[in-house]
Amino acid sequence: MTSNTVITPAKNTIITATAVIDSQALLENYQLIKSLAPNCKILAVLKANGYGHGLARIAKLLSDSLLTEEYSADAFGVARLDEALSLRAAGIVQPIVLLEGVFNQADLPIVAVNDLQIVVHDQEQLDAIIHMPAEKLLHKQLKVWLKIDTGMHRLGIETADFDYFYQQLKSSNNVQTPIVLMSHLACADDKNDDSTTKQLALFEQLTGHLDEPKSCANSAGICAWQQSHYDWLRPGLMLYGVSPLLNADNNSHNSAQALAIKPVMTLQASLIAIRQIKAGEKVGYGANWQATKNTTIGVVAIGYGDGYPRHANNNTPVLINNRIVPLVGRVAMDMITVDLGVDSTDKIGDIATLWGKNLPVEVIAKHATTIAYELLCNIKPRVQITVS
Ligand SMILES: Cc1ncc(COP(=O)(O)O)c(C=O)c1O
Numbered sequence: 001m002t003s004n005t006v007i008t009p010a011k012n013t014i015i016t017a018t019a020v021i022d023s024q025a026l027l028e029n030y031q032l033i034k035s036l037a038p039n040c041k042i043l044a045v046l047k048a049n050g051y052g053h054g055l056a057r058i059a060k061l062l063s064d065s066l067l068t069e070e071y072s073a074d075a076f077g078v079a080r081l082d083e084a085l086s087l088r089a090a091g092i093v094q095p096i097v098l099l100e101g102v103f104n105q106a107d108l109p110i111v112a113v114n115d116l117q118i119v120v121h122d123q124e125q126l127d128a129i130i131h132m133p134a135e136k137l138l139h140k141q142l143k144v145w146l147k148i149d150t151g152m153h154r155l156g157i158e159t160a161d162f163d164y165f166y167q168q169l170k171s172s173n174n175v176q177t178p179i180v181l182m183s184h185l186a187c188a189d190d191k192n193d194d195s196t197t198k199q200l201a202l203f204e205q206l207t208g209h210l211d212e213p214k215s216c217a218n219s220a221g222i223c224a225w226q227q228s229h230y231d232w233l234r235p236g237l238m239l240y241g242v243s244p245l246l247n248a249d250n251n252s253h254n255s256a257q258a259l260a261i262k263p264v265m266t267l268q269a270s271l272i273a274i275r276q277i278k279a280g281e282k283v284g285y286g287a288n289w290q291a292t293k294n295t296t297i298g299v300v301a302i303g304y305g306d307g308y309p310r311h312a313n314n315n316t317p318v319l320i321n322n323r324i325v326p327l328v329g330r331v332a333m334d335m336i337t338v339d340l341g342v343d344s345t346d347k348i349g350d351i352a353t354l355w356g357k358n359l360p361v362e363v364i365a366k367h368a369t370t371i372a373y374e375l376l377c378n379i380k381p382r383v384q385i386t387v388s
Contacts, residue, residue: 012349014270017306018384020356021053022241023061025262027071029241030062032260033222037229041074043097043215045236047083052307052379053240053265055083056090057387063094075117077234081107088114097145100155101125109136117143119182121155126165130172141176144169145215148206150199152186162206181207181214185228188220189246196225219244223259240264242361242372249366256360265376266356267383269302270349271320274340283337284329289314296344297328297337300352305333307378308354309368312336316367319353321346327367 033042045051050058055078062073075095078084084096101119102108105128111118120126129142146165149156157165169175183203187193200216207214215232217225222233223245237244241263245254256263277283279293300318304310308331316327318338329337340346355361355375365372 012270012347014272014301014349015268015351016384017267017269017302017308017382018386019053019379020266020268021057021385021387022262022264022266022357023387025241026058026061026239026264029239029261029264030071030073033233033235033238036222037226037233040229040231040233043075043077043232043234044073044239045077045099045218045234046087047077047079047099047236048377049379051236051240051373052376054385056087056092057385058239059087059090059092059094061387063092075232077236081110081116084116085110085114095143102128104128105132108132108142109138112137112140112142115140117145117180119145119147119155120165120169121147121149121157126168129174130168132174134174137174142174143176145180145182148181148183148203150183150202150206151195152184152199154184154186156183159202159206166210178212180232181210181212182232183216185216185218185221185225188218188225188228189244191224191245196221196228200225200227237373240376242376248372249360249362256362263356263360265361265379267302267308267354267379268351268356269300269306269354270351271298271346272301272335272348273299274344274346274348275299282329285332286330289329289337291339293342295342296340296346298325298340298344298346298352300336300338300354301334302336302352302354303332303334305380306383307375307380308336309364309370309375309378311370312364312368316364317359319359321350324359 044062046055046058049055077097077099079099097117099119147156169179185196187195214230217228217233219235219238221228238261241261243256248254275297277291277297279291282290302308310331312331314328317324325338328339353359355364361372361375365375
């Protein structure tokens with residue numbers, strides 16, 4: 001090489017929509033939950049593809065045989081039989097609970113063979129269990145969680161029917177003891193809503209005298225309602241580092257930062273084009289954003305085809321080169337446009353963070369008039385996943 005050889009700097013590598021999964025953050029969130037209720041067992045909720053983070057991926061991270069007990073989940077919760085079976089196929093051996101139970105009696109032998117646990121929330125499910133010939137269950141007894149409707153009025157048996165359901169299950173040879181008694185909280189995200197107090201009082205009135213394991217707390221219950229903790233916690237959202245409480249999008253004591261949980265998913269993509277526009281020019285489909293002064297527009301390789309919300313409004317924050325810039329113009333299938341400002345020095349290939357580390361998904365949800373749960377679950381299969 002001669003001294004006047006010109007070395008062209010390597011071009012920034014471009015990444016399309018990529019979700020970086022921070023395994024350490026997941027383990028720390030898990031440990032934090034454990035520290036809030038050291039005597040409780042934890043059922044980690046993994047439904048909807050692990051809230052978009054990957055069903056088997058999250059289960060494996062929380063069940064690795066190398067993990068000490070403080071990081072290893074006591075059980076996993078899913079909504080559908082298929083989700084449970086794919087966990088078993090991935091080699092997960094922990095208890096798995098079907099949080100809505102089975103929808104057909106024919107699924108009960110599959111439940112028994114795969115050592116799954118089932119919620120019972122209505123008469124059909126009770127009948128299916130108690131009338132099932134024991135040989136069809138290979139004489140295995142089913143592990144059951146009896147769900148009581150204490151006020152949410154979605155799933156769960158009526159409080160007036162509790163004794164009947166409990167006795168029927170107790171006296172069935174198809175059912176193993178103990179039976180976990182559970183309920184679900186409708187408004188636990190709001191510390192000032194007294195319906196949680198009422199739900200918990202009703203639950204206590206029905207079950208307080210029974211020596212069975214109990215479970216009422218989702219993430220919001222864990223954070224805000226200590227009296228809901230009982231024996232089994234059922235965290236979903238907070239496990240992924242997202243605040244389950246109301247108004248978590250600002251820097252209040254309800255934010256993830258204040259709760260000391262860390263985002264597990266950081267969603268990123270590169271700038272793939274940069275252009276100068278003049279005051280008065282419009283950007284994107286429908287030309288619904290107009291520059292008020294000369295500026296620089298950056299195009300980021302992510303859109304609603306990846307799960308970025310199409311209804312994110314102008315001004316939704318995007319993090320690029322350690323500063324927040326506003327989304328401008330409509331979100332398209334594969335791209336969004338941002339206002340980098342007239343003095344921008346950003347380059348093609350620079351990475352934009354759409355949510356995650358240093359930009360809570362709770363904030364983006366507010367700008368898209370939705371909730372963080374929906375944004376996470378909407379991550380599409382074409383998004384690259386990397387685990388750090
Ligand atoms: C029965 C049950 N328990 C726990 C959870 C977890 O809730 P969260 O993600 O709010 O912690 C859910 C989720 O909807 C649920 O349906």
